[in-house]
Amino acid sequence: MAEHERTPAPMPLRQVEEFINTRRADGDDFATPAQLAYWLQTKDLIAAGIVITEEQRDRAETVREGLRALIAENNEPPVASPRPDGLDPAARSNLAELARQLPLALDLSAHPPRLTPQSPEPVDNALATLLGLVAEAVAAGTWSRLKACREPSCRWAFYDYSRNRRRTWCSMDLCGNRAKARASHHRKTSSTPAGAN
Numbered sequence: 001m002a003e004h005e006r007t008p009a010p011m012p013l014r015q016v017e018e019f020i021n022t023r024r025a026d027g028d029d030f031a032t033p034a035q036l037a038y039w040l041q042t043k044d045l046i047a048a049g050i051v052i053t054e055e056q057r058d059r060a061e062t063v064r065e066g067l068r069a070l071i072a073e074n075n076e077p078p079v080a081s082p083r084p085d086g087l088d089p090a091a092r093s094n095l096a097e098l099a100r101q102l103p104l105a106l107d108l109s110a111h112p113p114r115l116t117p118q119s120p121e122p123v124d125n126a127l128a129t130l131l132g133l134v135a136e137a138v139a140a141g142t143w144s145r146l147k148a149c150r151e152p153s154c155r156w157a158f159y160d161y162s163r164n165r166r167r168t169w170c171s172m173d174l175c176g177n178r179a180k181a182r183a184s185h186h187r188k189t190s191s192t193p194a195g196a197n
């Protein structure tokens with residue numbers, strides 16, 4: 001296994017990576033509002049005892065899938081098609097709409113100044129905090145290395161530590177080999193001459 005294959009993103013971008021990776025092919029760490037409350041608490045994004053509504057859980061999902069769509073564009077080439085591929089075509093615009101309701105302001109009392117959430121709702125503040133981390137990562141130059149796995153059944157978030165920034169799968173052992181096996185099978189069974197596709 002290549003070095004850094006499973007090394008998470010540097011903090012604080014790791015929080016965004018972990019948030020996106022709460023959904024996997026085999027489950028969802030916040031399928032219910034109570035699970036979301038627990039997850040946000042363990043990441044110190046909300047205080048203990050906060051009750052989360054179904055509607056707030058849905059907002060969190062909109063943020064998660066919107067972020068997944070964004071990091072899919074960081075893959076090279078972007079993993080936008082074909083569909084269905086584990087990516088909701090509307091995810092990015094849904095998040096763009098929701099983000100307007102998640103205000104951030106530049107806190108000049110912090111050193112260095114940083115974006116801080118401004119909502120009276122704790123859950124919205126937690127979600128806005130994650131969006132603020134995206135802006136920080138863009139400024140730090142780390143954002144473009146956070147990618148969504150190219151394998152349609154996966155779409156796991158991973159941080160590309162490779163020097164040439166060309167990593168496309170979350171894991172060569174899992175998704176990379178799966179894709180290669182499929183391509184090889186396709187070549188063997190297809191009547192299309194090699195190289196025609």
Ligand SMILES: [Zn+2]
Nearest residue numbers: 149154170175
């Ligand atoms: Zn993968």
